[in-house]
Amino acid sequence: MFQEIDRHISxxxxxxxxELEIFHSRLKxxxxxxxxxxxxxxxxxxxxxxxxxxxxxxxxxxQNGDEVILQFAVEDWWISxxxxxxxxxxxxxxxxxxxxxxxxxxxxxxxxSLFRDIPQxxxxxxxxxxxxxxxLESRFYATVAHPAESRYLQFIEKYPNIPQRVPQQQIAxxxxxxxxxxxxxxxxxxxxx
Amino acid sequence: MFQEIDRHISxxxxxxxxELEIFHSRLKxxxxxxxxxxxxxxxxxxxxxxxxxxxxxxxxxxQNGDEVILQFAVEDWWISxxxxxxxxxxxxxxxxxxxxxxxxxxxxxxxxSLFRDIPQxxxxxxxxxxxxxxxLESRFYATVAHPAESRYLQFIEKYPNIPQRVPQQQIAxxxxxxxxxxxxxxxxxxxxx
DNA sequence: CGCGACGTTGATTTGCCTCAACGATTGTGG
DNA sequence: CCACAATCGTTGAGGCAAATCAACGTCGCG
Numbered sequence: 001m002f003q004e005i006d007r008h009i010s011x012x013x014x015x016x017x018x019e020l021e022i023f024h025s026r027l028k029x030x031x032x033x034x035x036x037x038x039x040x041x042x043x044x045x046x047x048x049x050x051x052x053x054x055x056x057x058x059x060x061x062x063q064n065g066d067e068v069i070l071q072f073a074v075e076d077w078w079i080s081x082x083x084x085x086x087x088x089x090x091x092x093x094x095x096x097x098x099x100x101x102x103x104x105x106x107x108x109x110x111x112x113s114l115f116r117d118i119p120q121x122x123x124x125x126x127x128x129x130x131x132x133x134x135x136l137e138s139r140f141y142a143t144v145a146h147p148a149e150s151r152y153l154q155f156i157e158k159y160p161n162i163p164q165r166v167p168q169q170q171i172a173x174x175x176x177x178x179x180x181x182x183x184x185x186x187x188x189x190x191x192x193x
Numbered sequence: 194m195f196q197e198i199d200r201h202i203s204x205x206x207x208x209x210x211x212e213l214e215i216f217h218s219r220l221k222x223x224x225x226x227x228x229x230x231x232x233x234x235x236x237x238x239x240x241x242x243x244x245x246x247x248x249x250x251x252x253x254x255x256q257n258g259d260e261v262i263l264q265f266a267v268e269d270w271w272i273s274x275x276x277x278x279x280x281x282x283x284x285x286x287x288x289x290x291x292x293x294x295x296x297x298x299x300x301x302x303x304x305x306s307l308f309r310d311i312p313q314x315x316x317x318x319x320x321x322x323x324x325x326x327x328x329l330e331s332r333f334y335a336t337v338a339h340p341a342e343s344r345y346l347q348f349i350e351k352y353p354n355i356p357q358r359v360p361q362q363q364i365a366x367x368x369x370x371x372x373x374x375x376x377x378x379x380x381x382x383x384x385x386x
Numbered sequence: 387c388g389c390g391a392c393g394t395t396g397a398t399t400t401g402c403c404t405c406a407a408c409g410a411t412t413g414t415g416g
Numbered sequence: 417c418c419a420c421a422a423t424c425g426t427t428g429a430g431g432c433a434a435a436t437c438a439a440c441g442t443c444g445c446g
Contacts (some may be wrong), residue, residue: 060340070334083327121313126319127279133326134276140333141253144369145261147401168425175338181402183426341434361393374434376394392443399436405429412423 001029004076005050005104012127019118026110029044032097045084047105051077054101055165059173060093072098072162078128098166148177149185150171194222198243198297199267205320212311221328232288238277240298244270248358248384252265252366253286263364265291265355271321291359341370342378 002024009015009023032038032054039045041060049056056079058071070093073079085090088108106114116120142154152175156163163171169179179186195217202208202216203266208226220270225231234253242249251264251272254286263286266272277284282299299307308315308364345368356364365375 039402060334066220067337068338082323083330086323088263104199115316122315122319123308126315126322129319129322129326130279133322133329134325136333137276140329140336141261141263144336145255151399160232164305167423169423178403178428179425180404185424360391362391371435372393373395373436377434380394387446388420389446390444392441392445394441397426397437399434401434402432404431407426407428409426410424411422414419416417416419 001104003053003054008050009124012092012124012131013120014125019120022118023114023121026114027104027106027126028159030105031101032101032103034097034100035122036097036101037094038097039081039084039091039093040120041092041094041187042090042186043083044088045091045093045095048078048085048111049073049076049095050104050106051079053104054103055098055162056095056101056103056168057098057166058093058095064131069170070164072159072174074162074165082129082132085188088133098170148175148181149188151175152182152185155191194245194297195201197270201243201269202317205317206309206317208311208313208317212355213311215217215311216307216314219307220297220299223296223298225294225296227290227293227295229290230287231290232274232277232284232286234285236285237281237285238274238284238286239300241271241273241304242300243297243362244268244272245295245297247296248355249294249296250291250359250363251286251288260363262363263317265352265359265367267355267358268297271325275291275325282294291363336360336369341374342381343366344368345375345378 002020005027006020010167012184017022018076027050038047038049042061051073053075056071056073057069058079059067059069059082062068071079077093081091081093081095083089109123115125143152150170155171155175156177168182172179172182175182195213196357198220199213208216218351220243229250231240245347246268249266249272250262251266251274252260252262253269255261264272272287275288276282277286278301281288304318308318316354335344345364348368350366361375362372366370370378
């Protein structure tokens with residue numbers, strides 16, 4: 001169960017087996033059914049979740065009442081509302097499972113105490129955040145600079161397994177376009193070949 | 194000279210005067226003329242720069258040969274190619290002064306050694322990164338969700354002093370639109386009043 | 387002065403949205 | 417087991433925001 005997360009952690013900064021044991025003891029192991037909401041607007045986000053198995057989306061509802069999907073998370077990813085969690089203030093977002101999902105959760109207090117007990121981990125989480133920042137940055141640049149079709153091509157290249165698991169309309173939302181447009185884009189790509 | 198940066202640092206996490214002194218000793222104080230390139234594609238980004246006075250832009254050149262501006266930085270901001278700096282790998286970006294600019298630079302080695310000497314700072318920089326992440330996140334959401342006119346209005350509200358210091362075409366690039374469009378948007382806003 | 391950088395304005399095109407209708411698939415209750 | 421609704425993807429028609437291409441005015445500066 002901890003095999004993957006340990007590899008994930010170790011890849012950020014060196015950490016001993018003892019320290020990993022302590023880390024494990026602060027995690028909560030949970031299972032959620034498909035379509036379970038882990039976070040709703042108005043709540044403070046009480047966790048950072050590492051996905052052991054399954055698929056989760058993070059989104060908000062815009063002024064038209066439409067879902068705007070900000071992130072998908074599958075195996076070996078973290079998901080949380082970082083702003084809400086780290087400042088312990090109410091979120092605007094939903095976090096919801098798309099499949100039956102197994103996670104390891106860490107709450108705010110446990111994370112604080114971990115940093116007290118294992119200062120090494122302060123570095124690990126800084127580097128994880130750094131990585132998250134780079135991911136967000138490159139996604140942002142891609143969105144600003146590229147038309148919908150190349151964004152879609154980039155998406156399926158980067159996350160080839162997600163389209164098989166997630167309805168097309170939600171991918172459209174993630175890409176910032178309508179489902180109709182995505183459908184036409186796919187048709188256009190096929191025709192080109 | 195260190196007054197503002199100390200306030201900036203202290204606002205992230207508590208830190209003693211002695212520790213600040215050590216921090217100062219690792220910074221390089223530099224002045225650059227207008228239009229100086231601090232980073233070019235192919236180079237590894239060797240610094241994180243805190244702007245004491247002046248104005249800097251970060252951008253890349255797209256496939257059409259156009260500048261795409263990713264960030265402006267003025268007084269009391271940091272600028273760097275975080276991905277390149279933190280992994281010491283070549284950058285794709287330019288960082289260039291728009292005005293004569295005074296900065297405090299920290300290089301990779303100094304930052305590493307600072308973390309060794311003052312573990313406290315590991316937290317400071319983690320929290321600074323957290324803040325940067327939130328800023329980027331909200332900019333991303335704003336860009337995806339809003340049309341060009343509201344993005345422009347948001348921009349001048351958030352950074353009222355930048356339009357006076359930066360050519361309009363560069364602001365257009367930052368907003369992800371053409372200079373012509375920005376010109377029309379401004380005309381449209383004036384007409385509405 | 388003349389040149390280049392910058393901003394504006396006009397005409398046209400285009401990428402994506404909106405609204406609407408229509409199959410295909412899945413799930414559900416009678 | 418079938419009937420029906422709900423969900424999902426596709427396709428078409430029309431519209432709009434922003435891009436493109438092009439011309440022109442202004443300003444600052446070597």
